[in-house]
Amino acid sequence: MGGEVWDVVVVGAGPAGAAAAIAARRAGAERVLLLDRYDFPRDKACGDGIAAHALDVLAELGVTGAVDGYAPLPALRLVGPGGGTVARALPRPAYTVPRRVFDARLVRAAVEAGAELRRHTVRRVEVGAGRVVLDGELAARAVVGADGAGSVLRRTLGHQVNPDRHLALAIRGYAPTPPDRPGLAAPPAPPVPPDPPEQLIVTSAARWPAYAWVFPIGDGRANVGYGEVLRGEPLTRAHLLDRMAALLPGVDPGTVTDLRAHHLPLSTHRPAPGRGRVLLAGDALSLINPFTGEGIFYALRSGALAGTAAAGAPADAARRYAAMLRARLGTHLRHSSAAAWLARRRWVVDAAVGAAGRDERVYRTVVELGLGDGRLDARTLAAIAAGVPGLRRATSPGSTPS
Template structure:
């Protein structure tokens, strides 16, 4: 019997395997349906907070060979722009490279990697049984937006308005100084496009939109990308792949008994930026540690750890997403971030890390909020309002 089995070897799964090994699990099995290296549809953005988690796990080479991106340019739905240095640089590392490095680190730490597609999950008196053949004291489901483990716990996929669809590809990097570019849409809000230079002459480019009841076609996603990134010639974009983004505004319970969920399987995608790597690493590390320390009651320990590390931030990011349904409020935030570097840093921390809203930021944004026009005073002959 394995101490901990992790389903899915992406960032959440690799972090879970590392977390379990560092917490004392003797036998850790890491399962994935693909061989590594393998591609994964993603924006490839690696924020500084993600590197903090990796450092805690002993992984120091995840972004080696890729130049830092020192700045972020954010364009609001109304066209307003703010461009400032990031508090700490970000990186763009293709997932084919990034994920393989994390898997290599997990194996070096003592986890066993095996190619296997999980189809059935059963909770037993001893722990968990996978496909009738693999038994474990605890199980971490880190198997993405279409998680088999999540379905086994009885949780359906996120409903519309809490689920986005994005398409990404690779194109020649835009001219000018290297920076992350995020352009929000004024016509199909909430939606945005991005261009993240890699450092080899290419950029990861893409477009994502929140689902609202009507299906999104590949053609419409490409139209959205072309509209928001006019400097990108669609004919030059290669390796186009679409993917779902389960937003953190609708999360299932973190687990039950010996079974826990991490990363996309737990709907840990930032609802404002679509960032998920930091959430995946943080939740994966916490899930693996909880599974190793108290397998039979892993879900309880994991929920407490997740609440302590990300609970307040996730509540604040949900509030931010609710406020950001109003494009004019996003424009006000962009304007405030352009005037005040502290507001800019708060916005960045909320979107790329584990930041929180504060009164100062809200007050600064309120300055640019459109004021409603006063209606004319009713005449004496007008009927009274009820």
């Protein structure tokens, strides 16, 4: 079975898949096939935020121009569940690039790197001793499953979708950039100049963990949305829109277009990264930051590692890939899971917002943890603890450790 034989087949041409295809070619794979069920450009429900860490991975892959034509966003404003606010410059600017544009640019880079792009929906996977056969017609020495939250390759390996509390649901749309800073109407905020543009995240006391966002694109529009962690009850479109409107009073619901909902499989419940010749990357591996919902950096990083492992030693790809993931992201993923566990308590988030407002180093640690591959540190934990009711005395100067 399998008339065509490829060195590496990548299923899914989003950021994880495109990165895997490019990395496989750079690692020496001669025949790389990139499959997707859609033609590009195509829309993808997402917050569209591109952090500097994602651009670092693309630079390593030799990809340039992914955010060309889009204005940098140098600052982030974060509103805690209790209403406290911190607004500071990001360590490095972020961008908002619609996935219709961003993903198409990455696919073009993969094709320019020598991968072949083909529209194809994978429905059947057969894993043999020396190859993997897709739909009885495409054979590969190794396969990278970068086919999203509903991954066919993930099911082939026997892994179910993430359970509740490890899965979020979000809705995204596009709206005219709000003239003021939505979500800050009560209590009144002091006048703030409109520049520089900033990303806005408004966390919600109700339905926590949950937040809404406004990410300006730079063309008069902003990506706006709302998401929350699933807890065993179905969430309707009306509920998601109601919560978005409540948290973003500066956004007129009547002006929001292109609304699409999507699931976010959080990294707190990851399957094994692969078995034998089959690897998982990006959303298929539940690589969504549980602290922020960011996934593009994880997708690019894991895709690049998967493509390298698949090309280098197909028969041993899963073992090599797992080791590479542990070395590159293992400590960070443990720290982000710990942060997500702590953040289940609203008062911890409020304390973190306060600490970030008082100390720029704490702010930078929180940003790195949520947008890249940062880690918690003792200074940050102590600063947060100092803002938690009941712990202030224990962490105040002159207090006696127990």
